[in-house]
Amino acid sequence: MSDRDTDLFGNxxxxxxxxxxxxxxTGHIRPVTIAPVAPGTIRAEHAGPLGDRREKPYELWFALEFMQYTGSFKARGAQNFIQAHREAGTLPDAGVTIASGGNAGLACAWAAQQQGVRATVFLPSVAPAVKIAKLRGYGADVRMVGAEYAEALEACEEFAASSGALAAHAYDHPLIAAGAGTLMEEIHAQIPGLDTVVVSVGGGGLFAGVATAARHHKIRTVAVEPENCRALNAALEAGGPVDVPVDSVAIDSLGARRATALALRAARENDIRSVLVPDGEIVRARQSLWDHRRVAVEHAAATALAALTAPDLANGPTAQGGGYRPRDGERVAVVLCGANTDPSDLVHPAEN
Structure with a gap:
């Protein structure tokens, strides 16, 4: 976040x-669609090591945010970021630039195109081809750098310094996180009496926004990460942001090496549960959404659902592994946050 942004918008x-x-x-993004899920069906549908334990009855909804413009929740933060700078008169002629695993870049390019602003997007080599093609369709200048998000971010920062372009961020910015938090406002308005929202976590922009809004409405937040992309979980364990190795099927969206201070602050201030899930459960949750509901989402979106289907593991008091088990009668919303994916690896049900 630049000094200019800090002066204008705080940190x-x-x-x-x-x-x-x-x-x-409002009026520039699509309101989220909320879909109720029949009681008791999730674990019955899910293929995995579930054992004989019976599922307690609870109420469940899917927040279908993958239907958002650009295919993910990132459109909210990008729209808020660019509109706020437009209002403040701080959009430079060089346009905006961002480093992204794909979704944040798509959102930034889309919002920039709407405002007639140039967008230069830096991606790591692991970014899916479907995201690269969409970026170019929005008129973005796409530059591939390095094998991880951190390397693309470094190149983006150098470009911003040399060109004068306004540097956006995939998740580490209050305007980006605040935009993501508008999703929780819509979920709360549509599900009176909601107890818990379950959301996947990468760098923590979505989590920080959702958790901040959820706290205001006295709603619990469950933060779900892959076992080997555990930036927030590790930060809670260490007492501060730390670098972590990243290796997961969801690395293109959840592969941040370090959680943001915004995310860690939100985790400390809110009634949150940190959950880790193995890649195998993420893959099974994603396949199950396709098999039983014909919904094709990214592995990052399936990570949130995997919290309800992962087998029980030993849990600590703060940063906890294993699945999340709703209480009897609990009202739960799971955010399916993005669908910029190649569905060719989803198996037809008849082949399972």
């Missing part, structure tokens, strides 16, 4: 920031 995230983002983005 913290509050519920008031989310309300301001709601005002800016």
């Amino acid at each position: 913290d995230l509050t519920y008031d920031d989310i309300k301001a983002a709601t005002d800016r983005t």
Whole structure:
């Protein structure tokens, strides 16, 4: 986050920031669709080592945010970021630039195109071809750098310094996180009495926004990460942001080496549960969504659902592994956050 941004917008995230983002983005993004899920069906549908334990009855909804513009929740933060800078008169002629695993770049390019602003997007080599093609379709200048997000970010920062372009961020910015938090406002409005929201975590922009809004509404947040992409979980364990290795089927969206201070602050201030799930459960959850509901989502989106289907593991008091088990009668919403994926690796049900 630049000094210019800090002076204009501060470096913290509050519920008031989310309300301001709601005002800016209403009418410019698609309201989330909420789909109820029949009680008791999730674990019955899911193929995996579930054992004989019976599922307690609870109420469940899917927040179908993969139907958002650009195919993910990132459109919310990008729209808020660019509109806020437009209002402040701080959009430079050089346009905006961002490093991304794909989805944030898509959202930034889309929002920039709407505002008639140039966008230069830096991607790591692991970015899916489907995302690269969409980026170019939005008119973005796409530059592939390195094998990980951190390397693309370094190149993006160098470009911003040399060109004067406004540097956006995939997740580490209050305007981006506030935009993501508008999703929780919509979920809360559509599900009165919601107890818990379950959301996947990469660098933590979506989590920080959702958790901040959820806290205001007295809703618990479950933060779900792959076992080998555990930036937030490790930060909670260490007492501060730390670098972690990243290796997961969801690395293209959840492969941040380090959680943001915004995310860690939100985790400490809110009633959150940190959950780790193995890649095998993520793959099975994604396949199950396709088999039983004909929904093709990214592995990152399936990571959130895997929290409800992963086998029980030993859990610590703060940063906990294993699945999340809703209480009897609990009202739970799972965010399916993106669908910019190549569905060719999804197996037809008859082949399972």
